[in-house]
Amino acid sequence: MIPLNEPFDLVLFGASGDLSTRKLFPALFSLHLDGRLPSEWRLVALYRREHVDFIENLRIPIMLNHNTNDESMKAKWDTFATHIVSFSFDATAPENYGELKTFVNQMPDTSTIFYLATPSVLYGKICTGLANAQLNTENSRIVLEKPIGSDLTSAKDINELVSQHFKEQQIFRIDHYLGKETVQNLLVLRFANTIFESQWSQKYIDNIQITISETLGVEERAEFYDQVGALRDMGQNHLLQLLCIVAMEPPSRFTADAVRDEKVKVLRALRTLNDLDVHKKVVRGQYKTGVSNGSAVKGYVNEAGVDPASETETYVAMKVEIDNWRWAGVPFYLRTGKRLAHRACEIVVNFKEVPHSIFDLQHKKTMANKLVFRLQPDEGIRLILCEKKTGPGVNVRSTELSLSPDYLHRKRVPDAYERLLGDVISNNQTLFVRQDELIAAWEWLDPILKHWNESEQGPEPYISGSWGPAASTLMLAKDGRLWDETFSPSEQEADE
Ligand code: BG6
Secondary structure (H helix, E strand, C coil), X not given: CCCCCCCXXXXXXXXXXXXXXXXXXXXXXXXXXXCCCCCCEEEEEEECCCCCCHHHHHHHHHHHHCCCCCHHHHHHHHHHHCCEEEEECCCCCCCHHHHHHCCCCXXXXXXXXXXXXXXXXXXXXXXXXXXXXXXXXXXXXXXXXXXXXXXXXXXXXXXXXXHHHCCHHHEEECCHHHHCHHHHHHHHHHHCCHHHHCCCCCCCEEEEEEEEECCCCCHHHHHHHHHHHHHHHHHHHHHHHHHHHHHCCCCCCCCHHHHHHHHHHHHHCECCCCHHHHHHXXXXXXXXXXXXXXXXXXXXXXXXXXXXXXXXXXEEEEEECECCCCCCCCCEEEEEECCECCCEEEEEEXXXXXXXXXXXXCCCHHHCCEEEEEEECCCEEEEEEEEECCCCCCCEEEEEEECCCHHHHCCXXXXXXXXXXXXXXXXXXXXXXXXHHHHHHHHHHHHHHHHHHXXXXXXXXXXXXXXXXXXXXXXXXXXXXXXXXXXXXXXXXXXX
């Protein structure tokens, strides 16, 4: 464990929101438990409304997360809590920022991190407030949660406002998927081995699939989600970032700008979609009633806080093409959705079939090699190969080589937010999104949003607990392919 030595003040806007309570506080507490935080650090937690015992109320769920409520852990929490000050704060009122300054340590050796866990429409106002109170010092950093903007124009406007007061080297645009262990392992696997690199192109790869499927619905975030939808919530950021990591060229070194230079090239090489393409290559869906994890669940428009006439998509699938030498002709199929059959996140690299088979392969297609990066719920990497079935004759069957990394045997895999908070504290931007990447992603997405806005056709319905709309299966079927759904336990059982 690398200790984070530099003293810091973390000013958290939106401290009582879903993200802060579910992810940020627990991540900071885990860093504290691992002894990684310096002796001098403070969290200035700002929330919108008055909350009685706000910090104490966080303790129980966080302890439960650690499967404990014992006294020693409680003592550790008590020490942790001494580092926190919290108060209600209206970020839209310019006069409040002067008062905030009195809470922030301005010592030259202490960095100040402003974490904006609020809707991105507030980013401009908050940055202006901080600048007017002269809080945007050389020693300050700002962390921006996604989605930044709701389309290309608003994303540009927000970036412009933020960059009036903070330099790019001070801006940390977070995408927590980049903090997941397997994503970093994918970088190592690709760029620390020669055997994969030689296979990593249109010469040997048939198609790549990236799936982020959730069983949850919109839960407590209906109001936010109904304004956003799956494409902005997961597509613009997590799915495209994963695609970049898979498709990028080897950077010359593992530094923030060298890595991000390569990712932005991928985004700029994405084939632009016209109206007809959107129709053919993008599927949007919305969940209806059904059964999820064994219980009957409501349809999206019946969820509390959702407009009953809502056309917001809770599912999106896309066929993405990259116009460069490495990837010409290799489709990347991306999909994500809520209330799907299983919770999983996988990147599946499907290799081409052998050019000529000397064996009697009954299911040639299913015998092609596959490299599977599983990000969740459990993490690991599998290589699917062919082997001879023991016994008479030469019968070929598929087998798996598990490249499960050593962290699977450790007690706890650190959450992505722990890693990323640690990177902000130690001022390392490698796993954060640069301005040009963000804009390039919106540039590619904008025609889809425009087409949907103008289209009379709403999202395709799908039953909760299914794998999404039939149109998505059809999209791949037209290319003679299937979604890889072998991560579904029931199907694995059926195969055996
Ligand atoms: C967030 C989205 O970025 O990622 C949520 O806003 C989604 O809608 C979440 O549920 C999924 O994250 P994870 O790490 O649980 O897969």
